[in-house]
Amino acid sequence: MRESYLITKKCDEEAVQKILETPIDQVIHTKNRDTDRTNLSRFVLEGICTGLTTTKTQIHQLCSLLFFSSENLNRCDDSIEMLLANSFISVEDEMFSPTQLGRAAIASSLPPEASLAIFEDLNSASRAIALDTELHMLYLVTPINVTVWQECDWHHLFALFSKLPADHRRIAKLVGVSEKFILDQLQGRRNNKMLQVHIRFFSALALFDLINEMSIYQVSHKYRIPRGCLQTLQSQSATYAAMIVAFCLRLGWTYLKALLDGFAMRLLFGIRSELSELVTIEGIDGQSCEIIKVIESISNWKHDYKISVQVFD
Template sequence: LVSGESIVICGASVWPQLQTVLRGGLAAARSALRRGAQGPGGPPSGALSGLLLSGVALRLACTRARMRDFLACTLLAVTGDDCCSPSDINSILDETLRSLLQSGAIEVVRGDRGQATRGEGDTSHVAVQECRVYNDTQLAVSALGSAAIKACMDLTAAEQFLVDLDQASKSLVVMGSLHLLYLVTPQDAASIKPDYAHYYSLYSALDEEGIQTAKVLGITEQNAIRMMTGKPITNVSEKVLCRFYLAMMLHDLWKQVPFPAVAHKYNLPRGTVQSVLSSASSAAVSGARLCAALESRWAGAALLAELAPRLQHAAAPELMQLMDLPNVKKARALQLSRAGYKRVEDVARAAVDDLTAAVAHLSRTAAAQLVSAARMILIEKVENLRAEAEDVMDELNS
């Protein structure tokens, strides 16, 4: 143990409040693997599903018995709350295992005769339809579970994304990017309340792409009028309405509308706009990885591949070219742009001394490397164009 003194300095006005805090004691430690607010008998938490899925993928807990031992080493088993007894842990494990089997995230390893492996004298089991998982039954991660792990997505979020993608694939609007942006809007969009009184004016300003996308989602002009007048809407869920509202906002950012103008147009704080943009960018990256890991969803990977980079630089698209330079992140690209070096060609033509003087905290060595890298990029482009021109001339002469 480490001993020492802790000194708190505060004003006289906050001293009574500080005393209350110091005398109040510490809150009980609760494991994130605990079940949600529904209590015993409720659905297993997403954190516990993710933990068991990772355990099976890493071969740390590939049987029901090993899973039980695995959970016994977690905070859930030692916190001393109402879900820590061995019987409760077993119940939680079986519920979560059943959920993973039903979702198809994990699967039973079949024996030589196509039967699930079972140890001698093993009678305790988890039954899912015609499948029985005993204590020694070997489990493995399915293609869906492996794809969710590679995409760094929660299993529930991955399933919902694939459902949305399947629905969109039946009538995908490819006139622009709005429908794809809707797919990567945050799933918890209902927590961000749009200005329903302003919804009709936004709907009226939509172009043909926006109207077709709204129509595919079930949003019509009558819905927008009912929102404006405060009447309830029963044929479209609130989640769809909120996500489409955010998709329209992302579409404006996609079209390089400045952040302050977008925040004012949609009556949202700038911090919320930035948070939604970051969440959508992460969802696009994860969605592309998820589709790439599933052979049947290769088309989704192709559609989402270019979406994430554009979203990441939606607020500053002019920086994307500069960020192609090695070791140039957004902050350094912004410095170069403000100093007048807005293109790779500008950096390639720059003198090292001028570049060092124009950009703060840029050493001469780093400046020389930037100029050299920019010139190499231009030389490579020239060589590629020359090769293409020679191929065209050869075809014309043949």
């Protein structure tokens, strides 16, 4: 007879015991349906992209190997229809094959539903992208669903927005951020559709200050974001930026990929573009880069000073 041991904290013992004693039918019933649907769609897409499954029968056989197989088999056809309808896969003679969009979603580790939103976001931005400031490009590599803002102080955000320079205001207008929306939030009029766009924009502003080497303490104070949340945003954005670059590469958007390439490393270390090559050296981080830059500036200053003295003599 085989036994399994589950190690848990004393405070979690009661909750764990309750889960173990719950009938399996109730566990299935309480699962998150949306999450399951997303995971299953991605699972089906991965099977097709890797060549593991090419027919509906093979997809059903693969899904039957999962936990709660009866539930998954019922939704398997829905996932196939969703992937077909959104051009992640194509079918010919009852044989499924991945499209360029499907391969891009898998290569970038993005779920199909998120890939659609990102595709629309990048596709619209590629027609009118601002290059006079890095803010627009940084906005594109800021996660769409930012969750690090525990609550928004719209009075403070309105004050920040009012002081934005002209180029940043132009980017705000380009991505759909408006002063009217912020005023509506202050007056209690909610618009959830545009809320995430505005939160994403202010997150991009915070990241913009970070990669221009403003300290994390200053950025935290400026935007009133807890330092831990700000570091989480920085880490998530660095990962997301790498995923976006891989997504663009697979789609053949070489020019957009070239523009966004490098932001992942800069976000990770919080550095300017000219210091990107330094952090590739083992043992060098963002702070070390800044020290090297200061030493170089002092060295140049001394050199100029000596020259000026010689000329004076």
